[in-house]
Amino acid sequence: MNKKNLILGLTGSVATIKAVPLLDLLTEKFNVTIVATDASYKFISQEEKISLESKAKVYTDKDEWEHVDIKSRQALHIELRKWADCLLIAPCSANTLAKIANGLADNLLTSIIRAWDYNDKSMFIAPAMNTMMWDNPFTKLHLNTMKEISKNVFIIDPIAKKLFCGDIGMGAMAEIKDIAFIVQLSCYNPH
Numbered sequence: 001m002n003k004k005n006l007i008l009g010l011t012g013s014v015a016t017i018k019a020v021p022l023l024d025l026l027t028e029k030f031n032v033t034i035v036a037t038d039a040s041y042k043f044i045s046q047e048e049k050i051s052l053e054s055k056a057k058v059y060t061d062k063d064e065w066e067h068v069d070i071k072s073r074q075a076l077h078i079e080l081r082k083w084a085d086c087l088l089i090a091p092c093s094a095n096t097l098a099k100i101a102n103g104l105a106d107n108l109l110t111s112i113i114r115a116w117d118y119n120d121k122s123m124f125i126a127p128a129m130n131t132m133m134w135d136n137p138f139t140k141l142h143l144n145t146m147k148e149i150s151k152n153v154f155i156i157d158p159i160a161k162k163l164f165c166g167d168i169g170m171g172a173m174a175e176i177k178d179i180a181f182i183v184q185l186s187c188y189n190p191h
């Protein structure tokens with residue numbers, strides 16, 4: 001089976017510590033390209049970076065600017081948007097959720113999303129944040145905005161469990177096996 005092309009967006013939630021095992025599950029079914037925000041790198045060790053790069057191309061914001069080659073007239077965020085069949089943001093931080101719900105395009109990941117083709121390509125959002133952020137009114141507002149934008153936007157709800165800081169409550173990223181299953185099911189069987 002020729003695998004579909006998936007962009008995995010990593011953002012500045014502590015759930016990015018799950019990136020390596022999540023990527024292992026995703027590469028079984030997809031050609032994966034990782035787009036990591038600068039904040040996500042706070043949660044990726046040097047060994048994890050090497051592990052990720054052994055299974056996927058990893059782009060960061062500097063790649064957009066180092067690749068500015070006016071002659072080639074190519075923009076990395078547009079090339080990646082064209083390459084992808086679907087996009088998964090896992091984890092999606094409260095900050096990234098707020099930015100995409102308001103059309104901001106201030107880094108490589110949000111620029112790809114700002115250029116996204118919602119008619120033909122599915123987008124999966126797996127929020128992960130502290131319960132206090134999850135319960136804040138902006139979370140529902142921004143998630144509803146994303147759902148209103150297109151029927152091809154799928155929210156993979158967080159779960160309640162012990163959070164990084166020891167709190168117990170909603171906001172933990174969905175289990176990576178459930179994320180991988182949902183993305184594979186929906187991306188290969190568009191409704």
Ligand SMILES: CC(C)(CO)[C@@H](O)C(=O)NCCC(=O)N/C=C\S
Binds near residue numbers: 166
């Ligand atoms: C970190 C992980 C993946 C461990 O299972 C889980 O707790 C999670 O998704 N947390 C995201 C929310 C969080 O913890 N925020 C930071 C401060 S509370």
